[in-house]
Amino acid sequence: MTTSSFDRHAAWSHRLGAQYDGRGTNFALFSDHAERVELCLFDGETERRLDLPEMQGGIWFGYLPDVHPGQRYGYRVHGPYDPASGHRFNPNKLLIDPYARQLDGSVTHDPAIFGYEMESGDDTTFDTRDSAPFVPKGYVTDPSYDWDEDKVLRHRWRDSVFYEAHVRGMTMQRPDVPEDLRGTFAGLAQQPVIDHLRRIGVTALELLPVHTFLQDDYLLEKGLTNYWGYNTLNFFAPERRYLKSGEWGEIKDMVRRYHDADIEVILDVVYNHTAEGSELGPTLSFRGIDNLSYYLHGEDARHCYDTTGCGNTVNVAHPMVLRMVLDSLRHWVQEMHVDGFRFDLASTLGREATGFEREGSFFAAIRQDPVLSSIKLIAEPWDIGDGGYQVGGFPWPFREWNDKFRDDVRGFWRRGGGLKGALAERLCGSPVQFDHSNRPASSSINFVAAHDGFTLWDVVSYNEKHNEANGEDNRDGHDHNLSDNMGVEGAAEDADITAARLRRARAMLSTLMLSRGVPMLLGGDEVGNSQGGNNNAYCQDNEIGWIDWDTGHDLSGTVADLAELRRRIPALRETRFDSDTCVTRWFGPDGADMEDGDWDDDSDPVVMCHEAEGQAVLIVVNGGDDAELVLHEEGYTLDFVSEPETATLDGTALSMGWQTVAVLSKAIEERTDPDDLEETDPEEDAA
Template structure:
């Protein structure tokens, strides 16, 4: 490599990471406790050139190198005290990934050299002198230029939003009409067959499991498994390369561009609560070696990470420069990649202050005032495993929240658990106990009956118990309280009668989801009757267990059910109401048409009627969780607008016959 000299007059600390300006690249890295920072450049043969960053202000080390262009590989070595008992774990023998790297090459190879201590001893107070560079991904200088062809954010109103949670790889691996070389990539995700399918079922936003670069866990590799879901982030800016057909990040931009032209938003599931480095016994790959004390939370003993995530560490978003990194990452995905929003994994962790969870904390306040981030869709997974971590309903506007109460109460009602009618009415109403406060709208609740974590919807009606033996943990992992019911046979069945019963209940649950106030979210494959063979924790199953199966012909009628429900939501704004205190009135009625009494609320076998009316429209949603029934409708001329189980409802004047476990919607003629 030719001799390189920093241009001191062109150096800047205004932007972090590697910033290419057309003539060269400015490098900037934050480390408040470092004593020296080396920029390490690699040529195509892997030869390393080390240069000390010449400037430091406020803990930001920086320098400008002329003649460094996109494609240049680099990393850092950071010098400072190795004093674990004081929280410092600097080790310049370890090549470190730039937290702001836009692209990475290669994967972490599990070698003892990637640990800052002598891992063979198990003692993190020891110091390891082996060079980790051969085993660590290199960062890439990138050029952000891309012709967006006048792409604009869609800003679909929350009241019109229908979310489809999917895995970039798993969604298309078994889709025959997607070209083989595109399956499992962003190119396949945004292919014509997929966009056509999403249009048919009324999807307005696709929510993707993590696409930021993540680590393949060593313990899974030893078992012949892999980290499939990706909740183990290695870098907050760089994309996961295996989702790219050519390895170039422009593929993501092209996919988002295609989705936007089709009227579909893209939401990313992001993991800013922890990183892939794990506890103090984990590898030194990036943050730990750059400035362990700044980037991670520590308890009373700074030697140990403070863990509220169950992964070994917690990102210290209370530190202003770490918070800046997270916000810069979010803005990068919005401004450079044009994503439309984020779902924050274990979001309670991001709201933790010195006194515990704080809904007015620095992270939420920073996003709410940000002119870019406050405008996109923001969804919280409102819990973590720490004390006081369950915070459903506790997040500030404009955040929306995953509502697991909707999932649990809907499943319990339809499996005829008993005593659930009042709870289901709460969910149909938008869960006002949780969300009707602080001027929050009904769309604060993201309703779902199945998500990536847990049983698929078909498995909810096919298995009483989890079947996770393929995960190699003796079936000890995953939830035990699935609120499921196999309807007579444990596991998948070819019995037409069993299939018909299961179809009936799945249709009823999907109908409940789409007819409730709030934002409906479906799990990819639930419209196909997709099964994971009873595995309710398929995080490590990058195979046909975890992939979406498109060949369930006998259950394809579910697609038509969702299509009809989506059309119904579009035609009747009553089903999209956002305000709890609104002109739209809701009256709860019993099967005789009169308003509910204490007796009818307690009658598990009697249908529940939700009478929704405005000056322009009126609908009645009939929820029959029991056996065949007859319902007397209020006075008026009614017609059937929707039946979850076709040909099981008949209307004779004001008398409606409803089949067992069926949802019906009637409207004024």
């Protein structure tokens, strides 16, 4: 425990958080409406309180010369307790520094963590119990790390293949990862895991949230946990359960290992809300520091304005809150070397006073930032508020999760009928959504399965969701799964049904990997992983939510072949929509151009002819039964079939098996428009 006083001449306000400089630590906290801020230093259970001596522009700060890495700390913030005016200051509550780089301990669900008398249910009451024993403490960290020559990677979007996974779920059942490392960043960094991703052509690992998050009391009471982590408690500190060593350097080790393998690391981040919930939630950090600044409120300042379904909405329109988000993003890029972010419920981040605004302050701040504008930025383009569905509505350089791709591909392959035209749009990069505002075709992040919903294997194995293990009588999770069990609900002993499921899964993976845009695989889909029909496994930190690497339904060879095909044929990675130098044509099974009436029957094969990069590539999609086709011209080579040995090519005669995808190609003289000779790849500057 330090015994020194603040050095007022060494203090600074321009960097928030606990900043160690090799001699001491500067502490700085933003609270525009506070009247006094106490820094609380902990040595075991002993607490020492020191008033931060300086305040400028709402930033309270002070420098302690002999505070070193490892010092545990928190804050108590004094001010009015006036819920009707939006103020909820209560110095009896120990508060987590929003900028804490690491946290020690976890939240204990006790009535003392609430700013009001929780038992009464009346948030206008004032609670006098001390919450310090029940709240994690921040601790001062040493930022030094030997990165050697490592730097953030810059894979072109056109060359990218994403793989969405969970830190724990990825390795908990991998026999080639040491048991004591499973479920941690150290386990994720093991060579067999990296080798597997390289073998199937992955260029970017996208991790579900790794920021410190809260375990919900109601889940713990049911013997469940917040597995996915979409309930952030702090935007800088990593989730301690994922650290085998307990130190944040373990993440840096993992990132460096992936960079050595030429694989980017992308983080799923949740800046739209926090774990403090509604006005009836606990006071753990932001609410007690400055509730009126950090959260959005309606006309009634007592209540939170909620567009997320999680009780509150972070007020990114406030300049200091926006700064916190940007500082957090830069921290993970500059300190941790991650390569990009996927923004959960990103429509919330674009909300201004008039609603969603694609030119709003959040997007403008990121687009002009010299660090953040050059990394990979991905939006989940929706929230639950009015006008929240914004697929195609985000500004460049953001890319977007495209749920229209998921729904149309699933619907087509289950023979839903009338979806051939919709499938053609998805193969072309969803131009209705993205061919505007000079956006490239790689604006669409294509997927057929993600963490939220059925896995790919469950899409072909279940007609209905089976979420009974979640303890909500199967009421949770959506019912719009666009799935087909192909004759038996769940696991099937019939070899023909299993073969049919594998066939359809290969066709869906082929559609994903061959469409314009950026393909994203759900971790485990390449090995036929199932969640037993659970389409909302957010609380299943167990065999339901973890990847089963020994299913007997291995599809990784197909994924690897498709990834190699994308690398080998540049036209499959085209980022331009149709132009004078990039042309798409459509043919029916007779080799004639498709006409309006030909799009109605999904059972007839359709041929997409894409000419670019000096190649003509045919993508032949047969959603129906065995078929005989006539190609529109000769000279093509059969490069890939989703169901090997079920297709043959003789001149222009192509024979295809049922529910299969084929790729054919040949070299052509590339089309050139003299007016386009000076144009560059639309991704050139963003690469």
